[in-house]
Amino acid sequence: MNRALFHAVLFPLALIHASAAFASEEMAPATAQEEVVESRDDLPAVSGNLFYFNRHRERYDVDAGRFRDNLRHQTLQANVDISSPFYVNAIGFELGLFSTADLANSASPDHEMSFFPWRNPWSPDWSKRDARSGSSLYRAHVKLRHVIDERQLWGKIGYFQPSGPGVLGVNWSLMPGTYRGFEGGMDNGPLAVAFAWADQYKAPWFPSLYHFRKNDRETRVDYLWSIGARYRFSSGLSAEAAYGESRDFLQSAHLKFKYTTPDEKLYLSYQLYGMADRGKANSPDNQYAGHYAHQHYLAAAYNARPYTLKAEFLHTRAPGRQPEHVGYFAYRLIGQYGGANGAYEPWWDNRSDWNHNKESAVFFSVSRSMHDILDFPGLTLGFSVAHGWGGKVYGTKETLRENAWSLDIAYTVPGGPLKNARASLHYTRYDNRTRLPSWSGFKNLFQDERDLKFLLTIPWQIR
Numbered sequence: 001m002n003r004a005l006f007h008a009v010l011f012p013l014a015l016i017h018a019s020a021a022f023a024s025e026e027m028a029p030a031t032a033q034e035e036v037v038e039s040r041d042d043l044p045a046v047s048g049n050l051f052y053f054n055r056h057r058e059r060y061d062v063d064a065g066r067f068r069d070n071l072r073h074q075t076l077q078a079n080v081d082i083s084s085p086f087y088v089n090a091i092g093f094e095l096g097l098f099s100t101a102d103l104a105n106s107a108s109p110d111h112e113m114s115f116f117p118w119r120n121p122w123s124p125d126w127s128k129r130d131a132r133s134g135s136s137l138y139r140a141h142v143k144l145r146h147v148i149d150e151r152q153l154w155g156k157i158g159y160f161q162p163s164g165p166g167v168l169g170v171n172w173s174l175m176p177g178t179y180r181g182f183e184g185g186m187d188n189g190p191l192a193v194a195f196a197w198a199d200q201y202k203a204p205w206f207p208s209l210y211h212f213r214k215n216d217r218e219t220r221v222d223y224l225w226s227i228g229a230r231y232r233f234s235s236g237l238s239a240e241a242a243y244g245e246s247r248d249f250l251q252s253a254h255l256k257f258k259y260t261t262p263d264e265k266l267y268l269s270y271q272l273y274g275m276a277d278r279g280k281a282n283s284p285d286n287q288y289a290g291h292y293a294h295q296h297y298l299a300a301a302y303n304a305r306p307y308t309l310k311a312e313f314l315h316t317r318a319p320g321r322q323p324e325h326v327g328y329f330a331y332r333l334i335g336q337y338g339g340a341n342g343a344y345e346p347w348w349d350n351r352s353d354w355n356h357n358k359e360s361a362v363f364f365s366v367s368r369s370m371h372d373i374l375d376f377p378g379l380t381l382g383f384s385v386a387h388g389w390g391g392k393v394y395g396t397k398e399t400l401r402e403n404a405w406s407l408d409i410a411y412t413v414p415g416g417p418l419k420n421a422r423a424s425l426h427y428t429r430y431d432n433r434t435r436l437p438s439w440s441g442f443k444n445l446f447q448d449e450r451d452l453k454f455l456l457t458i459p460w461q462i463r
Contacts, residue, residue: 047461048080048460049457050460052455054073054074054455057072057449057451062447069106069107071107074102075102075103079098097135097136098135115132115136115205116131116132117130119210120206121203136204136207141157141159142158143156144157144184151187153184153186154187155182162179162226163183165185165194167242167244167333171338178204179198181223191229198225200212203341212334215336216284224244224245224246226242227243228242228243236262246334250276250287251275251276251333252333254271254343256345257271270296270297271297275287275293276293277290295315295317295329306369307367308368310366313363314346314360314362316328320394327444328356329355351446351449352386355444356400358390359390367381378412378414379411380408380410384405384408387403389401391442396434400442402431402445406428409424420459423457424453424455425453428450
């Protein structure tokens with residue numbers, strides 16, 4: 001695709017508040033979609049957030065026999081989001097810019113809230129000790145719309161986050177990752193279909209886009225593509241199917257079934273995610289021994305105010321027979337973490353991804369609004385626990401067992417000049433029962449952790 005086409009549609013400045021789904025991604029589900037405020041007249045709407053993030057994460061060092069600081073930083077971040085209306089009911093634009101800076105950092109520089117001190121996921125330089133401050137354009141696309149009868153055709157071209165049904169998703173920190181390419185689709189009542197294509201990407205902890213690569217870190221992957229469809233039944237049931245490929249590398253697909261009762265108290269879902277190598281069985285680029293890897297996901301949530309209860313289950317198959325096979329399930333069309341991401345929904349905020357070969361895992365949580373007890377609207381308390389068992393991978397005879405629990409306190413300002421400002425405190429205690437050093441044997445697994453996060457968010461907008 002012509003590079004000039006993309007740069008011709010760029011302007012500066014856009015937001016979303018949420019974030020991520022790999023073992024290091026800390027903030028919110030990677031499948032969260034943009035929530036752009038649209039103008040009510042012919043002028044663009046301008047909005048944004050100011051963030052303060054303070055984190056202290058300790059990880060157990062098997063060789064030293066004690067915990068060491070893994071992440072310890074205080075970071076400021078701010079973003080601006082500009083969303084135009086559809087001019088002549090057909091064309092508009094979305095722009096997003098964010099800036100970030102560490103106030104303090106006494107541990108690892110790769111903490112995702114600022115920029116890593118190297119250029120892309122394939123060339124880390126672990127001699128660097130300081131995260132980079134700076135700014136990045138994370139959304140800049142032309143948006144298109146055309147209505148025929150009751151069918152709405154839509155599209156976006158430029159730097160974008162996928163929003164239609166499909167296999168492509170983005171990494172999250174406080175901001176989303178960004179694809180360079182296009183997406184288009186049709187909404188026809190309960191039916192939605194979409195197609196997406198991209199030739200570059202950047203995770204939000206890198207300031208500039210980069211090309212896709214295979215696992216050898218050198219061979220370029222020219223592009224990714226995705227196609228998907230979703231149908232919403234009047235009963236509250238929805239069904240989605242999607243498929244996608246990275247050229248000559250990987251293919252992915254999913255099925256998602258969701259049901260919500262009319263009173264929205266009960267939510268149920270079954271989802272099946274699949275990945276496969278496109279190369280021959282003995283190809284050095286293979287992640288899954290040339291076989292089909294998959295993951296089953298069951299979820300249930302019950303909202304009985306002031307309580308919200310959740311129960312979820314994962315079971316993973318990610319075969320590996322050689323050292324280069326990863327041994328865990330990662331739903332993305334580029335193998336390297338931060339190289340791309342998929343439209344993947346499980347996210348428990350209990351550190352691990354619970355996704356190694358043959359592993360099963362369960363998650364339970366309860367949260368409670370404290371309004372009726374303390375007469376304190378906006379205050380919520382929560383507790384969650386997760387347990388995984390049965391993981392078996394190439395390279396170790398160990399069987400994986402892992403546990404975690406978390407406590408949450410969150411307060412959202414209900415009114416006044418700081419309405420919707422939010423402060424949240426999250427503590428996780430993670431226990432890896434294998435006693436193996438981090439990242440050994442089980443390639444997506446670290447040792448025991450104690451993790452404390454505080455996030456303050458102040459939103460603003462201009463009409």
